[in-house]
Amino acid sequence: AQKVTQAQTEISVVEKEDVTLDCVYETRDTTYYLFWYKQPPSGELVFLIRRNSFDEQNEISGRYSWNFQKSTSSFNFTITASQVVDSAVYFCALSEYSGAGSYQLTFGKGTKLSVIP
Amino acid sequence: GAGVSQSPSNKVTEKGKDVELRCDPISGHTALYWYRQSLGQGLEFLIYFQGNSAPDKSGLPSDRFSAERTGGSVSTLTIQRTQQEDSAVYLCASSAGSGPANEQFFGPGTRLTVL
Numbered sequence: 001a002q003k004v005t006q007a008q009t010e011i012s013v014v015e016k017e018d019v020t021l022d023c024v025y026e027t028r029d030t031t032y033y034l035f036w037y038k039q040p041p042s043g044e045l046v047f048l049i050r051r052n053s054f055d056e057q058n059e060i061s062g063r064y065s066w067n068f069q070k071s072t073s074s075f076n077f078t079i080t081a082s083q084v085v086d087s088a089v090y091f092c093a094l095s096e097y098s099g100a101g102s103y104q105l106t107f108g109k110g111t112k113l114s115v116i117p
Numbered sequence: 118g119a120g121v122s123q124s125p126s127n128k129v130t131e132k133g134k135d136v137e138l139r140c141d142p143i144s145g146h147t148a149l150y151w152y153r154q155s156l157g158q159g160l161e162f163l164i165y166f167q168g169n170s171a172p173d174k175s176g177l178p179s180d181r182f183s184a185e186r187t188g189g190s191v192s193t194l195t196i197q198r199t200q201q202e203d204s205a206v207y208l209c210a211s212s213a214g215s216g217p218a219n220e221q222f223f224g225p226g227t228r229l230t231v232l
Contacts, residue, residue, distance in 0.1 A: 091159075
């Protein structure tokens with residue numbers, strides 16, 4: 001069963017539009033962490049945010065905001081007033097104990113965002 | 118170095134050959150991870166190192182894959198008798214600790230193409 005689902009494979013928006021990237025996760029752990037990473041065309045994954053399972057406060061960082069809802073197992077990411085530089089693949093990831101000695105990051109399949117000028 | 122580095126950036130090989138991929142983690146980072154990113158499969162965990170030991174090899178797809186880490190620093194991922202399905206981008210990440218909250222810093226990846 002897929003543990004992290006990013007249902008949107010590709011999204012295109014026009015510059016300055018707002019866009020929300022969806023992430024739904026599945027875990028049996030009571031303590032876990034969720035992450036968002038950005039992968040621009042250069043290929044290197046860039047950390048955006050980390051959220052622990054006990055903190056449901058929404059977070060805003062500039063044009064980025066995140067909405068974490070345990071009741072629906074969702075951790076959605078919104079970009080306000082999108083810019084061309086936001087074009088990238090965005091990954092949602094879940095950190096949980098693997099049972100084999102480590103905390104693994106399980107990634108969703110990613111959402112490719114294209115911002116059109 | 119400032120970040121995680123990987124070499125080579127690109128590797129083209131013939132089916133059946135062995136390849137070695139190298140990862141230099143951020144200095145002082147004790148945890149090191151290898152992932153594989155391929156079309157249609159997303160990012161898959163391969164192996165985790167804490168220091169020089171690998172307590173979690175659960176993601177290695179077959180016994181053709183192995184990895185080692187020496188001096189608590191550099192890691193090498195070896196793929197023996199490469200197959201076309203091994204073609205992917207291999208990503209290395211490191212973190213200061215191995216707990217669930219630790220941010221993993223990723224390298225630029227090695228793009229492996231098996232002809």
